[in-house]
Amino acid sequence: MSILKNIVDGLHGSKIEGLARTFTRLGWSGFWLQLLLGSIPVVLMFYVFVFSGSLSGPRNGLPIVEFLSTANLLVLLFTIVWFYRYVGLGKRIADPQTRPSESAVIATVWTGLVASSLGILFAMLVMLLDVAQLLFYFLSAPQAGIPTLQTTTVGTTASWVSAVDLLSLMALLLTLAAEVITLVLGLWLMFRTSQCAGEFPESV
Numbered sequence: 001m002s003i004l005k006n007i008v009d010g011l012h013g014s015k016i017e018g019l020a021r022t023f024t025r026l027g028w029s030g031f032w033l034q035l036l037l038g039s040i041p042v043v044l045m046f047y048v049f050v051f052s053g054s055l056s057g058p059r060n061g062l063p064i065v066e067f068l069s070t071a072n073l074l075v076l077l078f079t080i081v082w083f084y085r086y087v088g089l090g091k092r093i094a095d096p097q098t099r100p101s102e103s104a105v106i107a108t109v110w111t112g113l114v115a116s117s118l119g120i121l122f123a124m125l126v127m128l129l130d131v132a133q134l135l136f137y138f139l140s141a142p143q144a145g146i147p148t149l150q151t152t153t154v155g156t157t158a159s160w161v162s163a164v165d166l167l168s169l170m171a172l173l174l175t176l177a178a179e180v181i182t183l184v185l186g187l188w189l190m191f192r193t194s195q196c197a198g199e200f201p202e203s204v
Contacts, residue, residue: 019196020094023189027086030185034080037178041171065129069172072122075115076175079182082112086189102200105193113186119179127172 089108092098 016099016196016200017094019192020090022192023086023090023093025090026185026189027083027088027090030083030086030182031080033181034076034083034178037174037181038076038080040174041167044167044170065126065133068122068126068129069168072119072126072172072175075119075122076178079112079115079119079179082115083182083185086112099200102193102197105200106190109186109190109193113183113190116179116183116186120176120183123172123176123179127169127176130169130172 085108089100089105092100093105
């Protein structure tokens with residue numbers, strides 16, 4: 001009986017240790033992937049600023065787009081920090097002395113999932129509004145196309161499509177990709193945690 005008990009305890013230990021390694025690996029993976037995808041738009045904006053001297057395009061954007069873009073950036077920063085927290089959570093799970101309860105681990109993963117879902121929602125709304133506004137400009141222009149260079153006289157409002165508009169869409173696509181990746185990784189962490197149900201210490 002004691003031998004059987006040791007085998008069962010060893011299997012439980014390997015399963016919970018595997019969960020700890022999963023949190024550590026996916027925590028680092030999500031952290032660096034988000035940092036990489038989030039830094040590319042910053043590098044592109046720096047490039048545009050060096051060669052054009054401005055980060056604002058001639059087309060006037062909607063105020064709600066600026067608000068949602070800011071919210072999307074804040075969510076991305078939050079998920080980057082949250083995945084770094086997964087690394088520490090994996091170390092705590094591996095240590096029986098500091099191992100959190102199952103409800104605490106699930107609550108932590110749920111927070112990351114909700115944040116990633118909000119980031120995806122904000123990015124999709126901004127892209128929808130931005131592309132709709134660009135479509136309006138293209139449809140209101142002569143169907144032969146919009147010139148890449150356009151000059152305006154004094155007193156007229158500039159409202160043509162520029163490279164900054166494409167840069168904005170590229171940044172949104174990269175941010176959306178980062179949030180989708182974090183959502184997938186978070187769902188996998190939730191699945192792995194559910195496989196170790198009953199092996200966590202009881203919550204006080």
